[in-house]
Amino acid sequence: xxxxxxxxxxxxxxxxxxxxxxxxxxxxxxxxxxxxxxxxxxxxxxxxxxxxxxxxxxxxxxxxxxxxxxxxxxxxxxxxxxxxxxxxxxxxxxxxxxxxxxxxxxxxxxxxxxxxxxxxxxxxxxxxxxxxxxxxxxxxxxxxxxxxxxxxxxxxxxxxxxxxxxxxxxxxxxxxxxxxxxxxxxxxxxxxxxxxxxxxxxxxxxxxxxxxxxxxxxxxxxxxxxxxxxxxxxxxxxxxxxxxxxxxxxxxxxxxxxxxxxxxxxxxxxxxxxxxxxxxxxxxxxxxxxxxxxxxxxxxxxxxxxxxxxxxxxxxxxxxxxxxxxxxxxxxxxxxxxxxxxxxxxxxxxxxxxxxxxxxxxxxxxxxxxxxxxxxxxxxxxxxxxxxxxxxxxxxxxxxxxxxxxxxxxxxxxxxxxxxxxxxxxxxxxxxxxxxxxxxxxxxxxxxxxxxxxxxxxxxxxxxxxxxxxxxxxxxxxxxxxxxxxxxxxxxxxxxxxxxxxxxxxxxxxxxxxxxxxxxxxxxxxxxxxxxxxxxxxxxxxxxxxxxxxxxxxxxxxxxxxxxxxxxxxxxxxxxxxxxxxxxxxxxxxxxxxxxxxxxxxxxxxxxxxxxxxxxxxxxxxxxxxxxxxxxxxxxxxxxxx
Amino acid sequence: xxxxxxxxxxxxxxxxxxxxxxxxxxxxxxxxxxxxxxxxxxxxxxxxxxxxxxxxxxxxxxxxxxxxxxxxxxxxxxxxxxxxxxxxxxxxxxxxxxxxxxxxxxxxxxxxxxxxxxxxxxxxxxxxxxxxxxxxxxxxxxxxxxxxxxxxxxxxxxxxxxxxxxxxxxxxxxxxxxxxxxxxxxxxxxxxxxxxxxxxxxxx
Numbered sequence: 001x002x003x004x005x006x007x008x009x010x011x012x013x014x015x016x017x018x019x020x021x022x023x024x025x026x027x028x029x030x031x032x033x034x035x036x037x038x039x040x041x042x043x044x045x046x047x048x049x050x051x052x053x054x055x056x057x058x059x060x061x062x063x064x065x066x067x068x069x070x071x072x073x074x075x076x077x078x079x080x081x082x083x084x085x086x087x088x089x090x091x092x093x094x095x096x097x098x099x100x101x102x103x104x105x106x107x108x109x110x111x112x113x114x115x116x117x118x119x120x121x122x123x124x125x126x127x128x129x130x131x132x133x134x135x136x137x138x139x140x141x142x143x144x145x146x147x148x149x150x151x152x153x154x155x156x157x158x159x160x161x162x163x164x165x166x167x168x169x170x171x172x173x174x175x176x177x178x179x180x181x182x183x184x185x186x187x188x189x190x191x192x193x194x195x196x197x198x199x200x201x202x203x204x205x206x207x208x209x210x211x212x213x214x215x216x217x218x219x220x221x222x223x224x225x226x227x228x229x230x231x232x233x234x235x236x237x238x239x240x241x242x243x244x245x246x247x248x249x250x251x252x253x254x255x256x257x258x259x260x261x262x263x264x265x266x267x268x269x270x271x272x273x274x275x276x277x278x279x280x281x282x283x284x285x286x287x288x289x290x291x292x293x294x295x296x297x298x299x300x301x302x303x304x305x306x307x308x309x310x311x312x313x314x315x316x317x318x319x320x321x322x323x324x325x326x327x328x329x330x331x332x333x334x335x336x337x338x339x340x341x342x343x344x345x346x347x348x349x350x351x352x353x354x355x356x357x358x359x360x361x362x363x364x365x366x367x368x369x370x371x372x373x374x375x376x377x378x379x380x381x382x383x384x385x386x387x388x389x390x391x392x393x394x395x396x397x398x399x400x401x402x403x404x405x406x407x408x409x410x411x412x413x414x415x416x417x418x419x420x421x422x423x424x425x426x427x428x429x430x431x432x433x434x435x436x437x438x439x440x441x442x443x444x445x446x447x448x449x450x451x452x453x454x455x456x457x458x459x460x461x462x463x464x465x466x467x468x469x470x471x472x473x474x475x476x477x478x479x480x481x482x483x484x485x486x487x488x489x490x491x492x493x494x495x496x497x498x499x500x501x502x503x504x505x506x507x508x509x510x511x512x513x514x515x516x517x518x519x520x521x522x523x524x525x526x527x528x529x530x531x532x533x534x535x536x537x538x539x540x541x542x543x544x545x546x547x548x549x550x551x552x553x554x555x556x557x558x559x560x561x562x563x564x565x566x567x568x569x570x571x572x573x574x575x576x577x578x579x580x581x582x583x584x585x586x587x588x589x590x591x592x593x594x595x596x597x598x599x600x601x602x603x604x605x606x607x608x609x610x611x612x613x614x615x616x617x618x619x620x621x622x623x624x625x626x627x628x629x630x631x632x633x634x635x636x637x638x639x640x641x642x
Numbered sequence: 643x644x645x646x647x648x649x650x651x652x653x654x655x656x657x658x659x660x661x662x663x664x665x666x667x668x669x670x671x672x673x674x675x676x677x678x679x680x681x682x683x684x685x686x687x688x689x690x691x692x693x694x695x696x697x698x699x700x701x702x703x704x705x706x707x708x709x710x711x712x713x714x715x716x717x718x719x720x721x722x723x724x725x726x727x728x729x730x731x732x733x734x735x736x737x738x739x740x741x742x743x744x745x746x747x748x749x750x751x752x753x754x755x756x757x758x759x760x761x762x763x764x765x766x767x768x769x770x771x772x773x774x775x776x777x778x779x780x781x782x783x784x785x786x787x788x789x790x791x792x793x794x795x796x797x798x799x800x801x802x803x804x805x806x807x808x809x810x811x812x813x814x815x816x817x818x819x820x821x822x823x824x825x826x827x828x829x830x831x832x833x834x835x836x837x838x839x840x841x842x843x844x845x846x
Binding site for chain 2: 301303318323324325471472473474475476477478479480482483484485486487490510511513514517518519520
């Protein structure tokens with residue numbers, strides 16, 4: 001690789017790359033993010049390569065293995081350019097037909113297309129699919145067009161032009177000014193204005209300063225940072241380098257959890273490539289600016305996403321937050337000014353520099369600018385990563401993009417902001433997503449996790465689940481978090497097991513106050529949020545559990561019983577055959593009866609009872625009707641009477 | 643070093659720059675309860691018992707006195723309804739571990755903490771970290787450390803170091819506000835220290 005010594009040489013190189021690429025040559029892009037890899041995207045890639053060779057098309061079609069496209073529910077995903085024909089759920093056996101039809105004959109393979117569930121129509125183009133149509137993928141969009149292992153792919157879409165612009169045409173003050181004007185707020189949790197954070201470090205005394213990428217994404221179900229780092233590592237590196245220039249830092253770190261092997265691999269490759277081109281290292285693009293990046297692999301602790309804990313871990317010590325009241329952008333890593341932003345925040349920076357703050361601020365609300373990537377998971381039809389302008393109503397994200405709740409169930413709540421966030425109920429679905437809006441609703445933006453829950457979800461159990469997660473992830477240093485959560489988890493577990501007592505809710509509130517007011521770090525201070533937000537909107541569920549020993553969502557095992565309605569049972573014996581505990585008695589023409597002593601409440605009978613009978617029911621908060629007397633159990637069928 | 647004027651519990655206090663609120667308060671004999679503080683050790687901020695209320699620029703919040711540095715014109719209240727309520731809860735949480743610890747009992751009486759508010763826990767240790775930090779910072783031996791995290795976190799002697807260093811030191815013992823440290827030591831000794839009578843004679 002030639003070293004690039006100036007912005008002009010960078011443009012030369014870019015032209016060279018583009019001149020070798022024919023925009024009309026067919027190109028098969030295959031999603032190869034971690035999610036699609038898990039659904040055998042690798043096998044599909046091999047099949048494509050073999051089939052292309054077999055059909056003698058090696059010279060007339062390109063294959064590109066890209067990062068995550070976002071629509072993980074339907075992966076592996078193939079998009080064929082330039083027509084932008086989109087195929088979903090591809091298996092290796094689909095490949096021969098796909099190549100011979102679409103590549104050779106230019107015909108669309110109907111059966112692999114997306115079917116719009118509301119109209120039953122087949123949709124050919126990615127941009128017309130509702131999941132994509134309502135998104136604004138300014139940051140995440142490049143993921144689906146470039147091979148993350150190829151710096152040339154990134155250069156082909158204009159990569160590193162923002163860095164060239166910053167280094168050659170802007171002073172570091174101007175770069176800082178642009179980011180401040182764009183009002184870019186941290187996408188990692190707190191929503192702190194990135195520009196102010198940078199400025200603090202820039203003005204702080206000391207020769208040595210650091211810039212750090214927080215890629216320690218730890219919220220259950222959230223994977224936007226992983227997908228960005230896997231799919232477009234150069235965008236993050238470019239943003240980080242621009243930030244370093246603005247702050248006056250010459251050393252950067254990427255703190256990435258080692259449970260993200262593909263992200264780690266791709267980021268190492270990207271750094272190596274950028275170094276070879278001279279886009280990292282000494283005298284970048286001939287500007288005189290030096291900047292190097294090191295990768296630190298974290299051992300996977302949720303608390304290490306907290307800024308001071310992350311820096312302590314970077315220093316090689318146990319990842320515990322520091323008790324200091326001085327911001328880490330002033331006194332951070334090794335006591336030096338350190339700017340820490342998460343992956344998505346850094347990836348926004350090249351866009352702001354290239355297109356300007358005015359362009360960036362056209363997206364979003366008054367206080368939250370730009371877009372946000374959300375990880376839409378849980379009881380939702382279209383699981384995946386979605387990027388929308390700030391201010392998009394939750395309803396649009398969940399129903400227009402997410403396709404609503406599967407199985408005809410009713411929406412109940414959406415949990416945003418990760419474990420420290422909160423649950424937002426149906427009546428607030430029109431809430432526009434933004435940092436302050438979500439905080440006002442008792443939740444938070446966090447890093448963008450969005451877990452959708454349907455009517456079968458017990459909100460007390462949700463609070464218990466998140467408290468369990470947080471208890472496990474607490475570092476254990478301070479009393480309000482370690483001991484407070486230990487007790488909160490015990491009480492919540494008791495409540496979900498029907499052992500709740502009068503006064504439990506009040507005690508939980510007291511423990512919450514202690515954590516909020518006295519815990520050491522942000523994790524501890526926000527640890528009661530799962531409880532507080534569910535209590536705020538679903539207090540009746542807590543009271544039903546404590547006072548009536550009833551779980552309104554019919555979810556808490558200890559509080560429900562399964563019962564077979566004798567008037568509905570047709571003695572099909574499905575439940576009896578499938579019951580793993582052998583707790584169901586019945587037989588030919590005999591109404592089935594559940595032995596409550598033996599029943600383990602696994603719910604199998606409920607699931608296998610044919611929908612036309614619906615004889616198995618769940619009961620909570622009331623006694624199970626006594627078993628039907630033996631003599632009344634025989635079903636006399638009319639047809640057989642004759 | 644410049645002098646900083648602040649107010650603690652209505653008293654005008656002159657403090658030196660870089661002092662913590664706890665040190666400034668101690669200078670004028672205002673007592674703030676602590677469990678994890680030790681003058682020879684770096685501030686730790688773990689027990690949170692020294693939580694106090696500070697007011698600056700019209701903004702009131704709770705901070706821990708053992709870490710928070712003195713600030714010009716800061717108004718500090720070492721007792722308030724809220725501060726007392728939080729200290730009481732912290733004590734109750736710790737009393738689940740060490741109901742018979744004298745330090746905790748005295749404080750419990752002052753703050754009205756009920757030692758039976760929570761079910762008793764198996765370990766006496768309240769994770770003040772005094773032993774661990776004293777051994778690391780003062781003795782520079784690291785013979786005792788924390789293992790694991792969260793509610794599974796516990797103190798543990800490192801047998802390889804402890805068998806060499808601890809016999810003649812034991813300076814951490816009086817620091818422990820509960821009995822947990824001695825218990826951990828006795829356990830380590832029983833499991834890993836060579837008994838003097840069976841100590842193999844050093845050869846060559």
